[in-house]
Amino acid sequence: GQNIDQPTEMTATEGAIVQINCTYQTSGFNGLFWYQQHAGEAPTFLSYNVLDGLEEKGRFSSFLSRSKGYSYLLLKELQMKDSASYLCAVRDSNYQLIWGAGTKLIIKP
Amino acid sequence: IAGITQAPTSQILAAGRRMTLRCTQDMRHNAMYWYRQDLGLGLRLIHYSNTAGTTGKGEVPDGYSVSRANTDDFPLTLASAVPSQTSVYFCASSDGQGADEQYFGPGTRLTVT
Numbered sequence: 001g002q003n004i005d006q007p008t009e010m011t012a013t014e015g016a017i018v019q020i021n022c023t024y025q026t027s028g029f030n031g032l033f034w035y036q037q038h039a040g041e042a043p044t045f046l047s048y049n050v051l052d053g054l055e056e057k058g059r060f061s062s063f064l065s066r067s068k069g070y071s072y073l074l075l076k077e078l079q080m081k082d083s084a085s086y087l088c089a090v091r092d093s094n095y096q097l098i099w100g101a102g103t104k105l106i107i108k109p
Numbered sequence: 110i111a112g113i114t115q116a117p118t119s120q121i122l123a124a125g126r127r128m129t130l131r132c133t134q135d136m137r138h139n140a141m142y143w144y145r146q147d148l149g150l151g152l153r154l155i156h157y158s159n160t161a162g163t164t165g166k167g168e169v170p171d172g173y174s175v176s177r178a179n180t181d182d183f184p185l186t187l188a189s190a191v192p193s194q195t196s197v198y199f200c201a202s203s204d205g206q207g208a209d210e211q212y213f214g215p216g217t218r219l220t221v222t
Contacts, residue, residue: 004151033210042199042215043152048208087151096167097211099151 002026004100006088011106012078020073020086020103028093034062034073035087037102043087047073075105083107112136113214115200121220122190130185130217132200140203141183142211143167143175145196152199158183190221 003025012018024032031050035043049055049064049071061074073086085102092098113134122128134141139160144152154167158177172194174186183202187194197218201211 031208033208042213044213045210048210050208089152096154096157097152099153101149101151 002090002092002098004088004090004098006086006100006103008101009104009106011108012075014078014080014107014109016078017074017076018078018105020075020088020105022071022073022088022100024069024071024088024090024098024100026090026092026098029066030091030093030095032062032064032071033089033091033097034060034071035089037085037087039084046086078107080107080109113200113202113212115198115214115217117217118215119218119220121222122187124190124192124221126190128187128190128219130187130198130200130219132183132185132214133181134183134200134202134212134214135181136202136204136212137180138202138204138212139180140205140209141177142201142203143173143183143185144199144201145169145194146199146216147196155185155198190219192221195219195221 006022034046037043047062054063059076064071087102088100089097116131142157143155156175158164161180200214203211
């Protein structure tokens with residue numbers, strides 16, 4: 001079966017750095033996505049990786065290793081507004097997104 | 110502001126009733142999707158449409174139907190609602206370009222009693 005694993009919840013301090021991991025086992029791979037979802041709101045697109053390596057976008061970076069079935073989202077200079085759930089999703093061989101359950105990130109002052 | 114709208118925002122529905130959730134996008138995206146999101150689970154695909162006039166089944170299609178008569182609209186119908194269909198429903202669309210990331214509507218919170 002297809003599976004996306006990510007931690008259920010993480011806590012970090014304002015101004016710090018946090019890394020959210022995602023491991024996946026899917027039938028085929030056509031890219032990995034990270035989305036942010038604030039409580040009660042819709043998911044919004046953060047990043048996309050299709051090749052191995054690091055993609056940097058401001059305070060957020062995303063890394064992919066296809067051979068290890070592994071990705072992480074790195075958030076730097078954490079702000080209170082970064083408190084949200086972070087969803088990892090993989091596009092499979094059918095070109096459909098398989099979603100992890102999300103990691104709830106709690107930022108403390 | 111361009112984007113996706115969904116209606117209603119929330120609804121309480123008696124079991125056995127029929128319900129249509131509406132979704133409209135003004136971005137001229139070819140592909141549209143319906144997901145349900147339940148606590149502790151990832152988003153699960155119900156149905157999708159790659160282009161107007163075509164639809165396909167996702168991971169959890171039973172009890173739901175869709176139509177795609179034009180590019181903008183993608184309604185989701187529950188023919189006879191059951192309590193297990195209590196969930197938050199998100200509609201999304203994508204343009205098929207580049208990363209082909211999906212853009213989500215604000216969601217419909219449905220409670221079936």
